[in-house]
């Protein structure tokens with residue numbers, strides 16, 4: 001018999017783990033959850049960046065913060081990071097699998113190691129982090145996971161084949177896990193951003209060119225991290241308590257990534 005929890009969600013003082021929190025969307029998500037009064041566990045491979053995010057989260061009103069150097073594609077590191085969170089705060093309510101990497105190589109330019117690394121960080125990372133907190137969330141009978149996919153999961157693009165493949169994997173992982181863990185009161189949803197103003201797209205262009213893509217987006221601008229963070233906050237909150245296995249496009253109305 002499925003466990004029915006009416007309108008449960010992340011409450012003030014409860015914990016959420018955010019991967020890839022040193023910059024970009026991860027930092028924006030951490031700040032938003034901190035403003036909402038959550039405890040934030042910030043994971044990344046960049047030490048200075050996560051510590052800076054932690055300081056900003058404390059200023060923003062976080063109930064507490066902790067940082068951990070975790071490569072989400074490394075099972076040992078993920079297990080150690082999860083143990084640190086569980087020991088310090090008990091079971092977190094939220095997990096945001098945001099960490100991700102991009103490759104602009106064509107298929108013929110992509111060697112096996114690069115392909116493998118893309119899958120390991122973007123897809124296996126979601127699997128390892130979800131699995132690390134799964135038993136505790138199942139025991140608690142509540143929790144919410146948000147996975148970062150991309151518009152590229154739906155619209156193919158040259159020089160984004162390995163990336164799009166991983167983000168398609170994130171969608172399938174999200175939908176399957178949502179079905180497996182729904183009976184335990186755990187919701188699993190995905191976000192598909194379009195273009196956001198972060199280091200990821202800026203690695204291949206400059207800020208003026210990136211912002212100019214906004215003219216090809218129905219809402220007339222590329223995303224700022226807080227736009228995505230607001231949707232993460234919603235997907236962790238009691239307002240989305242009847243949603244699981246969904247993939248939300250947060251893209252200013254762009255049906256293909258400009």
Ligand SMILES: NC(=O)c1ccc[n+]([C@@H]2O[C@H](COP(=O)([O-])OP(=O)(O)OC[C@H]3O[C@@H](n4cnc5c(N)ncnc54)[C@H](O)[C@@H]3O)[C@@H](O)[C@H]2O)c1
Pocket residue numbers: 019020021022023024025026043044045046049070071072073098099100101121148149150151192193194195196197198199200201
């Ligand atoms: N920015 C966009 O336009 C855009 C569009 C669609 C999807 N996304 C997705 O949103 C998520 C966040 O992207 P972003 O734009 O903030 O990127 P970003 O490159 O600015 O930040 C990614 C963060 O993840 C961290 N990271 C990378 N590999 C890691 C690993 N193995 N373990 C732990 N942390 C790791 C990086 O250190 C960095 O702090 C990603 O999953 C990305 O694919 C972004």
